[in-house]
Amino acid sequence: MEEVHPKDKQAFLEEHYPFTPVVKLTDVFVCIHCREVIRVADYKVFRWSNGFLAICCPNAPACDGTVIDWMPSDMFDQ
Numbered sequence: 001m002e003e004v005h006p007k008d009k010q011a012f013l014e015e016h017y018p019f020t021p022v023v024k025l026t027d028v029f030v031c032i033h034c035r036e037v038i039r040v041a042d043y044k045v046f047r048w049s050n051g052f053l054a055i056c057c058p059n060a061p062a063c064d065g066t067v068i069d070w071m072p073s074d075m076f077d078q
């Protein structure tokens with residue numbers, strides 16, 4: 001996997017984020033793969049072998065979570 005560094009991370013999100021509404025760089029989620037609180041601004045982008053640009057967990061490549069694994073942090077409040 002090759003890491004890609006978008007010049008404008010918010011613009012990249014608006015183009016590639018798979019859901020609506022598009023999240024903001026200031027939003028915070030919990031990655032269900034590494035269970036860590038992540039800031040959207042810290043996301044990484046990797047180009048998969050099929051050319052797909054994956055928005056990944058800030059802890060990638062140690063964590064294999066992608067944007068679809070980010071859950072609202074309040075879901076984890078007990």
Ligand SMILES: [Zn+2]
Nearest residue numbers: 031034057063
């Ligand atoms: Zn993660």
